[in-house]
Amino acid sequence: MESETEFAELRAMHAADLGPIRQSLAGFLTGWAGGPRDWFAENPDKCMMSAHRGLGVTPETARQWVTCMTRAVEDCGIGDHDIGKLMLERFDMMAKGMARMPA
Ligand code: HEM
Numbered sequence: 001m002e003s004e005t006e007f008a009e010l011r012a013m014h015a016a017d018l019g020p021i022r023q024s025l026a027g028f029l030t031g032w033a034g035g036p037r038d039w040f041a042e043n044p045d046k047c048m049m050s051a052h053r054g055l056g057v058t059p060e061t062a063r064q065w066v067t068c069m070t071r072a073v074e075d076c077g078i079g080d081h082d083i084g085k086l087m088l089e090r091f092d093m094m095a096k097g098m099a100r101m102p103a
Helices: 005-013 019-032 038-042 048-052 059-075 082-100
Strands: none
Touching: 005 059, 019 038, 048 082, 059 082
C-alpha cells in the first residue's frame, strides 16, 4: 500500500504514521483468526464495521484494500491453503459491506 501508486487513494485515507495501524491490524487479525485475544481485551466492545463507518470507504478503496490483503496473504505463502482462501473470502465480504455502509 505504501509503495505502489495503484493504492494511493487507500494510503491517503490512513495516518502519515502507519505504525499504529500495522500493530492494530495484526493484533485484530491474530485474535480474529483464533490466536491470542490481546487486541480484543484492549479494545472492548469495538466493532470493526462501526469503526469503519464515517471513514468514507468506497467500492474502489475497498477493492484496493482487498487487493493489498490478497498480496499480503500470498506473501505469507498461504494463498493456496484453505486458511488463506477463507480469510480472503471473509475480507472481501467485510470490505464490500463497509463500502455499502451509510456515512
Ligand atoms: C473496505 C476496505 C477498508 C478500508 C478502506 C479500510 C481503511 C481503514 C482506515 C483508513 C483505518 C484508520 C487507520 C488510520 O487512521 O491510520 C482503518 C483501521 C482499521 N482497519 Fe480498516 N479498512 C478496510 C477494511 C478493513 C477490514 C475488512 C478489516 C478487518 C478484517 C479492517 C481492520 C482494521 C483495523 C483493525 C483498524 C484499526 C482500528 C483501530 O485500531 O481502532 N479494515 N481501516
